[in-house]
Amino acid sequence: VKQGSLFLYYRWVLLFVAAGLCLLPLWATVLGGFKSTGDLRTNPFGLPKEWITDNYFSIAASTRFWGLLWNSFIITFFTVVFTLLVSSMAAFTLAQLRFAGRRWIGTYLSLGLTFPFATAVLPVFIRVRDMGLLDSYWGVILPQIAFNLGFSVVLLRGFFSELPKELFEAAFLDGCSYPRIFWQITLPLSRPILATVGVLALVGSWNEFLLPLVMINRDEIYPWPLGIMQYQGQYGTDWGRVLAFVSLTMAPAIFFYLLAQKHIIAGLTSGAVKG
Amino acid sequence: MMRPVVVLSLFFSILGSLQTFAIIAALTDGGPSNSTHSAVSYLYTFGIKRMRVGFGSAVGVVLFIICVLVMLFYKRLFMREKEAS
Numbered sequence: 001v002k003q004g005s006l007f008l009y010y011r012w013v014l015l016f017v018a019a020g021l022c023l024l025p026l027w028a029t030v031l032g033g034f035k036s037t038g039d040l041r042t043n044p045f046g047l048p049k050e051w052i053t054d055n056y057f058s059i060a061a062s063t064r065f066w067g068l069l070w071n072s073f074i075i076t077f078f079t080v081v082f083t084l085l086v087s088s089m090a091a092f093t094l095a096q097l098r099f100a101g102r103r104w105i106g107t108y109l110s111l112g113l114t115f116p117f118a119t120a121v122l123p124v125f126i127r128v129r130d131m132g133l134l135d136s137y138w139g140v141i142l143p144q145i146a147f148n149l150g151f152s153v154v155l156l157r158g159f160f161s162e163l164p165k166e167l168f169e170a171a172f173l174d175g176c177s178y179p180r181i182f183w184q185i186t187l188p189l190s191r192p193i194l195a196t197v198g199v200l201a202l203v204g205s206w207n208e209f210l211l212p213l214v215m216i217n218r219d220e221i222y223p224w225p226l227g228i229m230q231y232q233g234q235y236g237t238d239w240g241r242v243l244a245f246v247s248l249t250m251a252p253a254i255f256f257y258l259l260a261q262k263h264i265i266a267g268l269t270s271g272a273v274k275g
Numbered sequence: 276m277m278r279p280v281v282v283l284s285l286f287f288s289i290l291g292s293l294q295t296f297a298i299i300a301a302l303t304d305g306g307p308s309n310s311t312h313s314a315v316s317y318l319y320t321f322g323i324k325r326m327r328v329g330f331g332s333a334v335g336v337v338l339f340i341i342c343v344l345v346m347l348f349y350k351r352l353f354m355r356e357k358e359a360s
Contacts, residue, residue, distance in 0.1 A: 120335065
């Protein structure tokens, strides 16, 4: 009994430390938004000496901030919608239909998991430039969809192939067409995995820095990660303002993540262990 | 029991940290004299900012080969797991 309780105690401490490591930067960021630059220098983690709310209010009042959020929103929205649409169709085909080259295509798509975007920046940049999509929303959206396909098809296919076969056989016997099986049977059953893939795509797209940095040079369509740079002046950075900005923009991504957290954990491991 | 999940998250964190970019771009920008570059920020600085496309592509290919090696290692661990079970 003694050993058991000791183990529980250790586990509690360990979890507390792990949670603290994750929360400390968040905590420092949100509080840092209330501090002046001098206060931040001397006392980065404690409570602010005096609470300066002006950082938050002046950012929320500026049209620039809402413009940045709007740009991020458009890019994220189209990325998530098209990722879900395209990858669920591909995964359905790979999981349900038997055709020549099926395994080959599946392996090819899952190879995308190991092909990081970072290594492909240059070819993608040149391709997007040749298509004339530089400085536009689509120049960011299309590559993001393409690089999301790898993980989302793998996750979705794992889930689709675990759905009960009897359902499909019954539907097929009743003369249900493949598109209808897809829209009316597969998709409603797959809500957890769709939530997982959707939120992963959402958070990834919302926080993406490198891709818009490469593709977008026009001020008006900057998403927010690029917008932060405008607070970094030539002679000094108003860190309190930067931190307030970051806290405000983090909120939507965290909100959606918490909303779908339950699904994400379940969905990730169900797809992963299957391989 | 937990080994597949642990191996998977290890794999993702290795691949993720190989691609560190935003932190380096924000903090040091590769400075003083290119001593703090990661592979990706190196690629970005030379390939895109200074438009040395060939050199940047070479950096990308090397990074890709490293990622493939990591993946092969993961595959081997995974296969051994499958054989054991």
